[in-house]
Amino acid sequence: MAGGLFFISAFCGHIFLVFLVFWIFQLNRQYYILNYMIVRDRYAPSPTGLQHIGGVRTALFNYLFARSMGGKFLLRLEDTDRTRFDQSFVENLYDTFNWLGMKWDEGPDIGGPAAPYIQSERTETYKKYALELIEKDKAYLCFCSAERIDKIRQEREAAHSKGPSGSHATGYDRFCRSIPREEAEKRAAAGEAHTIRLKIPLGETTRFTDHLLGDIEWKNDDVNPDPVLLKSDGFPTYHLANVVDDHLMEITHVLRAQEWLSSTPLHVIMYQAFGWEHPEFCHLPMVNGLDGKKLSKRHGATSIDEFRRQGYLPEALINYVALVGASYEEGKDIYTLEELAERFSLDKLSKASGIFDYKKLEWYNGQYIRMKSDDELAFLTLPLAVEAGLFGSRGSEPNPEQKKIYLLAMPLVKERAVFLKEIPEKLTFLFREIELPPVEEFFPKKMSREETAGLLIKGRDLIAPMALAASDAEAEDCIKAWAEKEGVKLGDIMMPIRVAITGARVSPPLFGSLRILGAEKSLARTDKAIALLS
Known part of the structure; x- marks a missing residue:
């Protein structure tokens, strides 16, 4: 009898211990995620334009977070928009980040365990998972032409009517959702053009937690109605490729601009449809100009190429951009990339939009110019001097005497220069x-x-x-x-x-x-x- 009581007591004790451990784990789940799992995040640009400040800020925050957590930073090229894709934009991306000194741990150019890292090389994978959703009755074949969908959209917009299920969406009317699967498959087998659409669960609410914005609820009726996952040409849409790749590449944290927040409910629905756990989300504050509006060309340079032509140093751009929407340490302004990585924390991000102040960036650039040795400054600006024709005709290299004079002149301009391109201009009187x-x-x-x-x-x-x-x-x-x-x-x-x-x-x-x-x-x-x- 006593032995039985002892056994029951020990068993209950073990059960209590298991529940206690589970309870503690749940309370500390976020702490565990940030401190024990191998953090994997990514920068996933679409190579349809030059690299700009907003994209670089997103990449930088992902880079700093991965480095601060001892994790991995990935580069993935989301090149499924073939109409706007250009290889020159890919080269610009590599050149930009090489100039900035930011290196990824896995990517198209260096490979990695989740290769390939270019979406156009992964089309068979996306097709496989789109068909898997059809098997699970989470997606369906759609045979509506682009003309029909455009006509529906125009009619709704003209009538200011609500979309399917009473939502305010003006997209697809789910016309093919009710087609029996067997019939749909016969039509597809017969060669009828089709897409694959996701079945958005109707009348439900999707919930997720954003690290910066907190708990978020989104009515499914306000989600893009049954979006296309796989286009008729076999290429995936952004949403399918993004979710599948983040899962297969074991991305633990998605840090992206707040303009993508409205896409997150759709992505969460897709994760649920696959039966996968979604990554942690953190939607970064927007980058605005001094007028409070989204940063654009009307405020000044936005592409990194423009900043380079104007004579900004990569260290200055990195230092300043890292501070737009984030804080690090009181009383300190100048940070190396390594120091930023040591101090970066998601908890120090601001919910409010970051303000991009060109005057402050100029101040940082001047500070970094003054931190350069005379030899370094001469090395950095000599190509600009050659291009400007400082030593003769445009493109003429300096002779030994001119090179000596140019180096001697660095202290004359270092203290007041704001841009690298100013330096040859200020020294013209010495050579002409x-x-x-x-x-x-x-x-x-x-x-x-x-x-x-x-x-x-x-x-x-x-x-x-x-x-x-x-x-x-x-x-x-x-x-x-x-x-x-x-x-x-x-x-x-x-x-x-x-x-x-x-x-x-x-x-x-x-x-x-x-x-x-x-x-x-x-x-x-x-x-x-x-x-x-x-």
Whole structure:
């Protein structure tokens, strides 16, 4: 008897322990997902255009999340839109991310266990799973022509009528949903053109949890009515390919822009139809301009190619874009890609749209330019200088002497430059004979032409000593002592000398410019200016 009681007690204890473990697991499921499972996320662009800021921000957040969790970041090309596909856009994608320094762990160019990573190479897989849904009575064959569907849509829009099942959708009327399966299969076997459509469960509500937005409910009547899964040409639609690939590639987290939120109920319905568990969803905040509207060309550059042409550094773009809609650490602005990955967290994302401020991006670019060594900056900007014809005709490479001067000039422009392309422009006066501007440009405030000419004639004796000075401090002491002796304001003598040497009132630092140009050339330019003024 005692033994039996002991057995029952032990059994109940084990049952209690099992329930306790299950309860604790359920409470900590999210913690488990984020800390113990191998995180796999992806960037899945459609190669129908150049890579732009919005897409790169999505890719960056996926990259940072995978790195922060010790997981895998995948690239998948969703190229099922064959009418807009262009191979040049694929090359642009590879070039963009190579320039940005972001590497994926699996992808079309490097392979991986879930290959192929190009959807146009996976069409047989999609067909297999579309047919599987027909077998499960979760999908059906549709024989409606594009003309019929367009006509229905136009009639509904004109009448402002509701769609099927009382929804406000203006899409398909589910005309073929009631065709018996045997009849449909005979028609398909006879060669009648058809698509495969998903059966949306009617009168139900689809629920899912978004990491950023919380619990979401969506009436199925408001979901796109029975969308096409497989087109008549055998190619899948985005929705089928996306769901099948995410499942087969074992994607654990889907981080994408909030504009895709309305597609998520449909995807959840498809996961349920297959009997699969869907990934964790996190719909990222949108990227808007300062006017609060979605970022577009009217705000400025949006394609990464445009930013590159304007002279932005990849580090600056990465650093700034990572901050649009996310936070990392108080009191810190500059992060390397590795530091961003260490600090990234889904919990630090903002629900509100991120504001893309071009002025802030310019500030970041200037900071990263100043962080470059002179050798690095010369290396980065030399191709721009060659293209601009700084060393002769357009495309001419510099000779050894010109290359030496160009490197010496980097400190002159580093502190004030915002864009890389500015640097060759600001140094033109060192490599070409300048055209003197109108005489008014030489005049200090409240000085006449005659007074300016006289001042420059007197100051001519300063040119050689300043050009031969060992440092800026020595040159500055020289001109300060002269100005004090002559009773002249320092700015009044600096202005006409600056314009004579560089051809502009705003230029790189004067003392360094004189030193690089040399005493002989500097004196020749000064004499030319005196002749103009006299």
